[in-house]
Amino acid sequence: MAQTEMPARKRGRPESENADTPGGLSKEELHKLLRQMLLGRRFEEKTAESYAIGKIGGFCHLYIGQEAVTVGAFSCLRPDDYVITAYREHVQALVKGMAPRSVMAELYGRSGGSSKGKGGSMHLYSKEHNFLGGWGIVGGQIPLATGAGWAIKYRGGDQVCLCFMGEAAVNQGAFHESLNMAALWKLPVIYIVENNRFGMGTAWERASSLYDISQKAHAYDMPSLIADGMDVLSMRSTMMEAVDRARTEKMPTLVEARCYRFMGHSMSDPVSGVYRTKEEVEEHKAKDPIRVFIEQLQSAGVLSEEELTAMDKEVHAEVEDAAEFADQSPEPGLDELYTDVYAEENEHGRLFFDNKNRLEQA
Amino acid sequence: MAQTEMPARKRGRPESENADTPGGLSKEELHKLLRQMLLGRRFEEKTAESYAIGKIGGFCHLYIGQEAVTVGAFSCLRPDDYVITAYREHVQALVKGMAPRSVMAELYGRSGGSSKGKGGSMHLYSKEHNFLGGWGIVGGQIPLATGAGWAIKYRGGDQVCLCFMGEAAVNQGAFHESLNMAALWKLPVIYIVENNRFGMGTAWERASSLYDISQKAHAYDMPSLIADGMDVLSMRSTMMEAVDRARTEKMPTLVEARCYRFMGHSMSDPVSGVYRTKEEVEEHKAKDPIRVFIEQLQSAGVLSEEELTAMDKEVHAEVEDAAEFADQSPEPGLDELYTDVYAEENEHGRLFFDNKNRLEQA
Amino acid sequence: MAMITYREALNAALAEEMERDKDVFLMGEEVGMYNGAYKVSKGLLEKFGELRVVDTPITELGFAGLGVGAAMLGLRPVIEFMTHNFAMLAWDQVFNSAAKVLYMTGGQYSCPIVFRGPSGAALQLSAQHSQALEATYAHFPGLKVVTPATPADAKGLLKASIRDGDPVVFLESELLYALKGEVPDDADFIIPLGVADVKRQGTDISLITHGKMALTCLQAAAKLEKEGISAEVVDLRTLRPLDVEAILRSIHKTNRAVYVEEGWSFGGIGATIVSLIQEEAFDYLDAPVVRVTQADVPMPYAKQLEKLAKPTVERIIEACNRVLYRTQEA
Amino acid sequence: MAMITYREALNAALAEEMERDKDVFLMGEEVGMYNGAYKVSKGLLEKFGELRVVDTPITELGFAGLGVGAAMLGLRPVIEFMTHNFAMLAWDQVFNSAAKVLYMTGGQYSCPIVFRGPSGAALQLSAQHSQALEATYAHFPGLKVVTPATPADAKGLLKASIRDGDPVVFLESELLYALKGEVPDDADFIIPLGVADVKRQGTDISLITHGKMALTCLQAAAKLEKEGISAEVVDLRTLRPLDVEAILRSIHKTNRAVYVEEGWSFGGIGATIVSLIQEEAFDYLDAPVVRVTQADVPMPYAKQLEKLAKPTVERIIEACNRVLYRTQEA
Ligand SMILES: Cc1ncc(C[n+]2csc(CCOP(=O)(O)OP(=O)(O)O)c2C)c(N)n1
Ligand SMILES: Cc1ncc(C[n+]2csc(CCOP(=O)(O)OP(=O)(O)O)c2C)c(N)n1
Ligand SMILES: [Mg+2]
Ligand SMILES: [Mg+2]
DSSP: OOOOOOOOOOTTOOOGGGTTSGGGOOHHHHHHHHHHHHHHHHHHHHHHHHHHTTSSOSOOOOOTTOHHHHHHHHTTOOTTSEEEEOSOOHHHHHHTTOOHHHHHHHHTTOTTSTTTTSSOTTOOOBGGGTEEEEOOSTTTHHHHHHHHHHHHHHTTOOOOEEEEEEGGGGGSHHHHHHHHHHHHTTOOEEEEEEEOSEETTEEHHHHOSOSOGGGGGGGGTOOEEEEETTOHHHHHHHHHHHHHIIIIIOOOEEEEEEOOOOSOSSTTSOSSSSSSOHHHHHHHHTTOHHHHHHHHHHHTTOOOHHHHHHHHHHHHHHHHHHHHHHHHSOOOOGGGGGTTSOSOOOSSSBOOOSTHHHHHHO | OOOOOOOOOOTTOOOGGGTTSGGGOOHHHHHHHHHHHHHHHHHHHHHHHHHHTTSSOSOOOOOTTOHHHHHHHHTTOOTTSEEEEOSOOHHHHHHTTOOHHHHHHHHTTOTTSTTTTSSOTTOOOBGGGTEEEEOOSTTTHHHHHHHHHHHHHHTTOOOOEEEEEEGGGGGSHHHHHHHHHHHHTTOOEEEEEEEOSEETTEEHHHHOSOSOGGGGGGGGTOOEEEEETTOHHHHHHHHHHHHHIIIIIOOOEEEEEEOOOOSOSSTTSOSSSSSSOHHHHHHHHTTOHHHHHHHHHHHTTOOOHHHHHHHHHHHHHHHHHHHHHHHHSOOOOGGGGGTTSOSOOOSSSBOOOSTHHHHHHO | OEEEEHHHHHHHHHHHHHHHOTTEEEEETTSSTTOOTTSTTTTHHHHHOTTTEEEOOSOHHHHHHHHHHHHHTTOEEEEEOSSHHHHGGGHIIIIIIITTHHHHTTTSOOOOOEEEEEOSOOSSOOGGGOOOOHHHHHTSTTOEEEOOOSHHHHHHHHHHHHHSSSOEEEEEOTTTTTOEEEEOOOTTOOOOTTOOEEEEOOSSEEEEEOTTHHHHHHHHHHHHHHTTOOEEEEEOOEEETBOHHHHHHHHHHHSOEEEEOSSOSTTOHHHHHHHHHHHHSGGGOSSOOEEEOOOSSOOOSSHHHHHHHSOOHHHHHHHHHHHHOGGGOO | OEEEEHHHHHHHHHHHHHHHOTTEEEEETTSSTTOOTTSTTTTHHHHHOTTTEEEOOSOHHHHHHHHHHHHHTTOEEEEEOSSHHHHGGGHIIIIIIITTHHHHTTTSOOOOOEEEEEOSOOSSOOGGGOOOOHHHHHTSTTOEEEOOOSHHHHHHHHHHHHHSSSOEEEEEOTTTTTOEEEEOOOTTOOOOTTOOEEEEOOSSEEEEEOTTHHHHHHHHHHHHHHTTOOEEEEEOOEEETBOHHHHHHHHHHHSOEEEEOSSOSTTOHHHHHHHHHHHHSGGGOSSOOEEEOOOSSOOOSSHHHHHHHSOOHHHHHHHHHHHHOGGGOO
């Protein structure tokens, strides 16, 4: 499993062990971060391929360009911490520890998928990894995250919950209602706004009267932070503060992670032309978080060409294996149609009002 | 009609004409303000009486103690400005110009009422006076107010819209969504939060993580003001700034009017005991905005005992007349049940699916 | 057995289930310090403390969604809507999250939650506060819908709903809270979901109904008896799951039926029941099933108009006459 | 007459009505610069400018309510929901404000507004993005509900909806946007609300339906013809007002019917239609009316499961056989 387990360092204390390496992390730790970003990138390149040839259907939203946000943030987590997010979540599912096989099979709509093919690209979940998924209504996951935080507090646990959302979700009423409750009741939830500049075709400044998202936290007397979502290590150090606060002080934080979406909103949306120029996209691609991190590691002398090639090869293989598995995984059985609608069906009364019952009688 | 028409003075310019009188207003103007507050108070005292003997039913929310907020605010309006509010709106209906008769008859559920008895206490409206009423879903009127502001802008008009809400409505998503749009599109709406400390039995600090409501405006890059809702003149001067800004610069403002509810939340809620002490209520009653204003006018020598007695007598008579009228006003005809459901019924198709049609055939 | 009110029965159900299972908590507006807008949660804050009886801001969408998230983590939230009229603000979380999470996760995350509160008209609360909304809830697969009419049903069904593994929408009634009735004290008194209750036996006609209207139907049946007509009153009690067998049994016996409900006609519960009856007992019907519903208008405030808009004993009897003596028609 | 797509027909209706009446404006997510998520509003921003074609933040509750407020002041907003699945967030404003304002104001303030957007399942969009929600809208008096199936209906009905004095919920379909058909160019081509369209004449059985399913029913009818069965296809086109006469006319002719709809069964449109038929044409029915609906589950993602969940030509024919040859049953 790709589950991140970095030393959850006490707040403030420097990682002096490796004071000389980037982020004060060991070579293994740095390689792990890179590998997670690479895996996400390659996985989604494969996803685009499979979508193009019709093996994946429906809405599909790629995360390419935003990998540093997730990898940096998750590196502050314990395996038992919770993550919930929207529909652009393939990479988050992987980095939280879900097997590429189960994720790809879900995208393919196969029985080997994490939801047995019932959810698809927008609805990835893993109870085993405390990955709460995978939601399609913009802003809908924010109250749910607040509920996860509530449950942690209710049980006196010391886990935290990361709630990811796009910047456009900030304008939803659900954001306002949730942050107030989280601050009022001191819930260990970190609300991470991935500000990739656009909600579909709408630039943030065309949708909000306030440019600086982090300032919205003041309305709830909640601490907030701004993170460079294009730099995995700065993302990590910013999140370390928020996670420590949530874990130790049970206080929520609003984090604005500034990043950029390299691809179109979904597979049907052209990369550029309508609401942003080719130049703008190229400009940001020049700051590709993976390339930048690679160069950083190389110049720090903790990543050799061979190591990089080997890692990329390994990741490629993992992705190919996942696609292979998905291809082989059988379609869900037709009997699956009526399972998982209800967790509990007693012997009384009727729950289904289509011709299911008649079919069964027949 | 009691419609307020004060000189809508240019911003900043002092009302030097009456520099020596309270608020720099003429005696007539001051008397008008007092009379409006008195009318509201007496009208609601009568309302409580009528409710007690069953002439008024359903939910009924009294405004007693908050009169200065409305009277001060409305004194900055032109007749063609709009007002929209929640369910604690009797006094706002009166001060916007609605006849006490039509308001009382509506509370009585009679055909002479502003909504022909179909709306009741929570649903008062007057198209003639641009009073958009009278809404029962907490926060529901906030998007509607934003729409009124939109319509004003759309038509290039220079009216403004006042949107009243209780402090508890601030936590609703509708508040967040509306203020963002109003600030983003520069709509001439003034959002007035009547902070009477409680939402039903919940004190503000138990419902919000941020105490200072006016600060919530920063989240929308919107100007905000705090007003003393117990002092009609300071309420007026604060609102003058907001109204001028809306009218001239087409910019919204969030105004927190600090006030206090002297009665229970609704007729079934005891004044004190459960969520606030008798002492707390008495303390605030000592600052009764009407008594305070009377003393102010008297010490300024612009209100004699005789004038006050005469005014109160007049107001009493007006209220008694309204109750008399309501009593005499016939019940709405049973045929009214099916009118006003649709504004347009063509000769095709069926719109009502109960036994209306059969009844009509019979 | 104890003689208690519908309100006390709900209160007892909550207290007993919270006693029994520490994962059960109650959250909503005014449920704590205020003891509930309708006093259903009286004393619970004192008994269980602030973590388990939680006063919320007025943010229906927010705390309904919070409940769903907490349920995903295994807690058993009871979310009180002060009334279901206000729940519309939260419907996205009820329909798009609670009702679908088990399916979208392929069975990984269940959502054992109860959304409860009064529904339907009380007295002169006018259009925004008088809506019977069970039909809308019952439309969505993934939800269970419960509408108790008596104190005993209220207790037995609320306990069953809290113990149930799925999202349950529980619709009470302001006008029933003060109703008294015999209620078993037994801490394990449960009425399983999906079992209708024939509240009165009859042979000539079936009055099929749910919720508050069960009492109105019983009154109508008593009057009809004086006219020599034996009406059976079938209280469905839960709409999803639905006790179709009980409906068919009654139809097989009486061959005539009237459906009575508080809510609106188009897309109402009665429409579905009538369809099921004609699909599954077509040859047993001697006359069309007639539906008695709220007038197809927003609820008016004026007393007489409101009375005219509501289903009444008179209108039920008028409907029975139509069904029993069709020849008099047309 | 011009051969254009359903999408272009809607676009033309919008453009013509905005041309005709300066109080008409379009507001919603991505309707302007992006030309609409489904390109229905293509070119309108350019033609009418930012004040009349308005891109909104993602705040369904907020801009739906904004539209209602603007309508109270006499404007004629057309509010686009990117899909009706997201409209649930705005339902409080649709049901508690738009549907009730005329009544609560005693006729003072009307609310001439259109809430439009696609509804129902497209392809593999799974549970949260595949809901046919017309039944929920039709339940609430005060609303009108329109579900066009063809380009001509789309244009004529949208123009009628925009000119109508009441709140109209207009449900389109992602899968129909690219459908081509003959559409009158006439700027005053209007299809009045409340008039069903018999899209195919038949004598043996009535396929009654609305929206997208009208096309599926036509395919089924074509197949049935080969089997020597003459099926009539009655497309209701508008659900509220409802052309009950057209339904009864067809029943009087065929004495047998199947209702076909995209949405769920419990509380679905079919349930209401079946109830009306048995109430008003009881003696004309030779067999129970059977309903073909979506499987009673949240829509699954997997291709085959989704196909199994949707009403298909096969399932319609199977239903027709049941209705036509009842003796083969039981
Ligand atoms: C309530 C709701 N409204 C509209 C949509 C359609 N929609 C899907 S994604 C999206 C844009 C969201 O942008 P953002 O929140 O910034 O996330 P991003 O796509 O940039 O990751 C929209 C409008 C939706 N899914 N839910
Ligand atoms: C959406 C919604 N939730 C709950 C209610 C019930 N309710 C009516 S008034 C009220 C308190 C509102 O307090 P506030 O907004 O401060 O206004 P005030 O009553 O103090 O004037 C509540 C909870 C409602 N009407 N609407
Ligand atoms: Mg974005
Ligand atoms: Mg208050």
